[in-house]
Amino acid sequence: MLIEIGHVEAIFRYPVKSMGGEQLEGANLGWHGLDGDRRLAFRRIDDRSGFPWLTASKLPDLVLFTALCSDGADGDLPTHIRTPDGQKMPVFGEDLAAEVGRRYGAPVQMTQMKHGIFDEASISVIASDTVREIGRLAGRSLDMRRFRPNVVARLLRPGPFQEDDWVGGVLLFGEEDDAPSITVTMRDVRCSMVNLDPDSASPAPEVLKAVVREHQNTAGIYGAVTRIGRLAAGQSIFLRAVTEKRERE
Numbered sequence: 398m399l400i401e402i403g404h405v406e407a408i409f410r411y412p413v414k415s416m417g418g419e420q421l422e423g424a425n426l427g428w429h430g431l432d433g434d435r436r437l438a439f440r441r442i443d444d445r446s447g448f449p450w451l452t453a454s455k456l457p458d459l460v461l462f463t464a465l466c467s468d469g470a471d472g473d474l475p476t477h478i479r480t481p482d483g484q485k486m487p488v489f490g491e492d493l494a495a496e497v498g499r500r501y502g503a504p505v506q507m508t509q510m511k512h513g514i515f516d517e518a519s520i521s522v523i524a525s526d527t528v529r530e531i532g533r534l535a536g537r538s539l540d541m542r543r544f545r546p547n548v549v550a551r552l553l554r555p556g557p558f559q560e561d562d563w564v565g566g567v568l569l570f571g572e573e574d575d576a577p578s579i580t581v582t583m584r585d586v587r588c589s590m591v592n593l594d595p596d597s598a599s600p601a602p603e604v605l606k607a608v609v610r611e612h613q614n615t616a617g618i619y620g621a622v623t624r625i626g627r628l629a630a631g632q633s634i635f636l637r638a639v640t641e642k643r644e645r646e
Contacts, residue, residue: 399635402559405570406525406551407541408628412464412475413488413507414438414514415453417595418542419464423629426570426577428622429512430519431547433466436474437488438514439497439505450514454589456501457598464488474509517586520579522548522568523560523617530557531591531616534607542595543604544587546617550634560584560618565639567623570632577626584615591616 410431411418415438425432439451439459453459464475465485477485478493486493489507498505513519523546532539541549548570552559563581570577587608592600608616 399569399637401553401633402636403524403550403552403634405548405628405630405632405634407546407549408630409542409545409547409549410434411545412437412466413462413478414450415456415459415590416462416464416478417460418545419466421630423627425625426520426579426622426628427625430515430622431628433473434519434547435513435515436511437464437507437509439494440508441501442504442506451497451501451505452590453593453598456497457593457600458500459497460590460593460595460598462497518582518619518621520548520620520622521546521585521617522550522579522581522620523585524550524552524557526552526555527557527560527616531604531607531611534611535601535603537601537603539604540595543591543593544617545590548628558612558616561615562638563618563636567637568620569624569635569637570628571626572633572635575624575626576635577622577628578624579620580623581618581620583619584613585617585619586615 408421408424409418414435440449441451461481463479465477466475467473475488479485523544528539528541566581568579592602592604
């Protein structure tokens, strides 16, 4: 038996890691997350660590750059980037790399990865109730884009941090027998990116402090795709809980 827990309130993808995202009415969910999500990232050329990608934690201005995608099929890579100054530059052009490198203070290079460039997992979900509660705790109204989710869920049963109860279970999107689904693998551990206003990059440290203080520095969940398919705004979301799975086994 599946439990209906809510519906898809919003869908986002981020063609270039840490840059501004785009809200979609629908998107294909593949084995490596949403088509076109985080397939590009700037690599710090002089960095020899296991995580060389430039993120907004190191350069807050990145959230102000916008990927411009063509009107082609879902998942098409962006052709150009709009800078915070309004300039339009080719994605793989030297001018864009120079502009980002100038702001960062070290050379960078745009890199494409077929299966995406993710911190922990290829799909993330957060409930709008959770975003509102963190805002209340931080003393400010928060835009859900601060949390850079792929899916925002509007819950049938109001209350924040219900995502914790999904870990180990399966979320299904839609009522069809072949509805796309993800296994919920872990809670989403947050970093300083939640402090950044998505429209100005202005920091608000009280946001992350509230998450750390009240919820062990986690908000939302990560998942692994277990059935591919089409996600759409308004779809019902169902939970097959971990307890039910164990009973079946």
